Amino acid sequence: MNILLKSAKILDEDNKGLHKKVRDIWIKDGLIEKIGASVKPDSRTKIIELPNLHVSRGWMDSSVSFGEPGYEERETLANGVRVAALSGFTDILLNPNTNPVPDSSGDIIFLKKTAAGKGARVHPLGTLTRGAKGIDLAELFDMKNSGAVAFYDFKSPVTNSNLLKIALQYAQGFNGLVLSFPLDMSIAGRGSVNEGNISTKLGLGGVPALAEEIQISRDLFILDYAGGKLHIPTISTAAAVDLVASAKKKGLNVSCSVAMHNLFFTDDVLEEYDTNYKVMPPLRTSKDREALRKGLRSGVIDMVTTDHIPMDIEEKRIEFDRAAFGSLGLESAYGILNSIFGTEIAVQLLTKGRERFNIPTVTIKEGEPACLSLFNPEEDYVNSKENIKSISKNSMYLGKKIKGRAYGAVINDQIFTNPE
Incomplete structure (x- = not known):
């Protein structure tokens, strides 16, 4: 699957040229094909637009x-x-x-x-x-x-x-x-x-x-x-x-x-x-x-x-x-x-x-395999069982006020996101 992350704020302190910049990220055949202010993908690309989308390694x-x-x-x-x-x-x-x-x-x-x-x-x-x-x-x-x-x-x-x-x-x-x-x-x-x-x-x-x-x-x-x-x-x-x-x-x-x-x-x-x-x-x-x-x-x-x-x-x-x-x-x-x-x-x-x-370090750079975490740091919510996708539900964080929600991840040519 080809994936385009639209208007994603990149957090990567090791990459000063992209750190805290809002960019489109196009992932083609599992690799980061293009990072730019406005990327036009091919017709086979799934476009992901999420509120206040942030991306990190x-x-x-x-x-x-x-x-x-x-x-x-x-x-x-x-x-x-x-x-x-x-x-x-x-x-x-x-x-x-x-x-x-x-x-x-x-x-x-x-x-x-x-x-x-x-x-x-x-x-x-x-x-x-x-x-x-x-x-x-x-x-x-x-x-x-x-x-x-x-x-x-x-x-x-x-x-x-x-x-x-x-x-x-x-x-x-x-x-x-x-x-x-x-x-x-x-x-x-x-x-x-x-x-x-x-x-x-x-x-x-x-x-x-x-x-x-x-x-x-x-x-x-x-x-x-x-x-x-x-x-x-x-x-x-x-x-x-x-x-x-x-x-x-x-x-x-x-x-x-x-x-x-x-x-x-x-x-x-x-x-x-x-x-x-x-x-x-x-x-x-x-x-x-x-x-x-x-x-x-x-x-x-x-x-x-x-x-x-x-x-x-x-x-x-x-x-x-x-x-x-x-x-x-x-x-x-x-x-x-x-x-x-x-x-x-x-x-x-x-x-x-x-x-x-000894697990390889990942980077956010064109030509590198896609290995990205997606999140919204500003969303406030109270954790509930509806947030738990695990089979078991034994979470000590149930009922706790939390700031920041993970949207999911991109791993090579696959994307896993909330909401699915």
């Missing part, structure tokens, strides 16, 4: 979960990547929390083939260990050659210190990236929310900030000894930001991310006992939230993620302590970040992270 999310294979009732691959594209994302890293988990090259190939051409491009994460059981390393090299961009036992800490050391050393041979979830389970126990005044008041089991910070400290000591590349997903405390900052000053090859709900909410919202607010790591204090925002602005935190985790209603509409962790985030991502940081910083955050996972 394609957005990427480094932590997205669906369900297929094994949990299709939560989300299928086909609908999941379509939801991501409608939410403005052109690329997602797919978490290995399926059944079975992707711990072989065949599993990685299956995920890529099943999702191909249906929406956002999928970059699978393979498990770090066989069956994600934390005992033996999985087929890291073979998975890398099949398209896995990193290795991660989803939301499970690497409890065996020697195993993490070996993984970091082994992965250096093929420039592999190891992920380690920051949680010491012996300290976290069965906690489900941040340990503090709110957990005590509500009678809910607490997860101390210490559980995250001790694990990060251990992982950084191992990284310093073993070398290699380490990514710490979804940090949530002020001290965690300081630990990563110190490690980077020492020259360690470490990166980290933060979930956008830890930038938006604090544990005060738990007084509603709404299980959609039950996430891991948990929502923390206002002090932690401000430190995370500052860490993003300074570059200590490398990227923001939605940490999108669909869960069906049976796993959420039960007692808080028994409910599953996780919230949707893709559909609300742009509006939430725009509401916190404003348009330009929100776009910067959404376009960061590709280099860490």
